[in-house]
Amino acid sequence: MGVTRTFPHLDHQRGLATSLQLRDAGWSGDAIRHAEGRTIQRVYPGVFAPHRGPMGPDDRLVAAHLWAGDGAVLTGRVALDRYGLPVSPLGNCLFLVPCTRRARRQADVATRRTARPVQVARHWEGLPVTTVAWALCDAAVLQGLTGEALRSTTIAALQRRLTHPRLLHDELAQRSTRGLRTVRAALQEFTEGAWSVPEAVLAELVRAAADLPPYLLNPVLTMPDGQVIGCPDGYFASAGVAVQVHSRQHHSGYDDEGRDLWSATVEKDATYVEHGIVVVPVTPSSIARRPEEVLERIRTVVRQNLGRDLSRIHVRQREIGA
Known part of the structure; x- marks a missing residue:
């Protein structure tokens, strides 16, 4: 037997x-x-x-970590995916291992040696995952995350507070410039106030137009008594004109209290109007496909409202990372 x-x-x-x-x-x-x-x-x-x-992706990820061995830390695209960032993992797992270990590759999983102490920011089912800043840089340099996908992922990570501008700056300072120019540019855009790629693209358009007044990104508007009116995507203080980038993708569904996010977005625009602020709504697709048309519409509204007395509305720039 x-x-x-x-x-x-x-x-x-x-x-x-x-x-x-x-x-x-x-x-x-x-x-x-x-x-x-x-x-x-x-x-x-x-x-x-x-x-x-068959093996599901979660099972294969755990199997990949077991193959990588003790001390291996997940980085790159799959790590970003586990943080919930909008990046395709491509099914390729990358693990950091101490320099005393050898680099290996097997099918869709690889290990990469590093002499730096690897930072573990979280654990997924017991599997150690490095920081978003480290994973983002590895995805760019080692796994072909480039262009608009890299730009939007960087800004999304910062906007959702999955990393902090200072932490990303420090990580970039540890590396060469190869493959990371887009990350550096996106970090700069975020520190200047952009919370999304469409906002950053629109800011570039507006600031390149010499006939338009100063344009602020995501300022906090308040009343004299401190009551917060809102935080528009863009604002021309000299005209009292707010620009709102409305996206069904990011404003659909419901929040934790069951409120319709799209309805809340529209109602927030009404709050600006109640305080005498003119709102110009635009969409990401319009910015991408008809930028000059969007810019001309903004230009027309700003010109019509220049010189209005809006001294009762206080404008404060948000602290980066706040």
């Missing part, structure tokens, strides 16, 4: 086990080889699942 062996169930491993863990549970090398392809499957060299069925 054959010996019945139990596949070990270990915390934070989603039912997976390494060959060493199987041996610790009483499996011999022959037993592992005999079971492979019959009752268990090899996910990566030395990493096994207790079944022969």
Whole structure:
């Protein structure tokens, strides 16, 4: 009668086990080889699942970490995806390992050596994940995250406070400029007030128009008694004109209290109007496809409202990262 062996169930491993863990549970090398392809499957060299069925992305991520070994820390695209950032992980896992280990690659997972102490910002099911700043730079330099995708991911990470401008600046200071020009530019755009790529693009258009007055990004507008009116995407203080970039993608759904986000956005525009502020709504698609038309509409509204007395409305620039 054959010996019945139990596949070990270990915390934070989603039912997976390494060959060493199987041996610790009483499996011999022959037993592992005999079971492979019959009752268990090899996910990566030395990493096994207790079944022969399909593996989901979460299971494969844990398997990849087991293959990478103790001390490996997730970085790059998959790390950004685990933070909820809008970047395609491409299914490629990248792990940082100490310089005493060798760099390896197996199918869709790789390890990269670093002499720097790796910062672990969070754990996902026991799997260590590095900081957003580090993962963002690795995704750009090592995994082909470029162009508008890199720009929007950088600004989104900052706007959602997944990282801080100072932390990203410090990470960039540790690296060469290769592959990171877009990250540096997006950081600069954010520190100047842009909270999204459409806002940054619009700011470039407006500030390039010599006939328009100063344009502030995301200022806080208040009444003399300190009552907050709102924080428009853009504001011409000399004309009392607010520019709002309205996107169904970012203003759809409901908040934690069950309020319709799109309705709340429209109602916020009405609050500006109640205080004498003229609102010019624009959309990301209009900015991208018809920039000159958008700029001319803004120019017309600003000209019509220059010189109005809005001294009762106080304007304060937001502190970066606040």
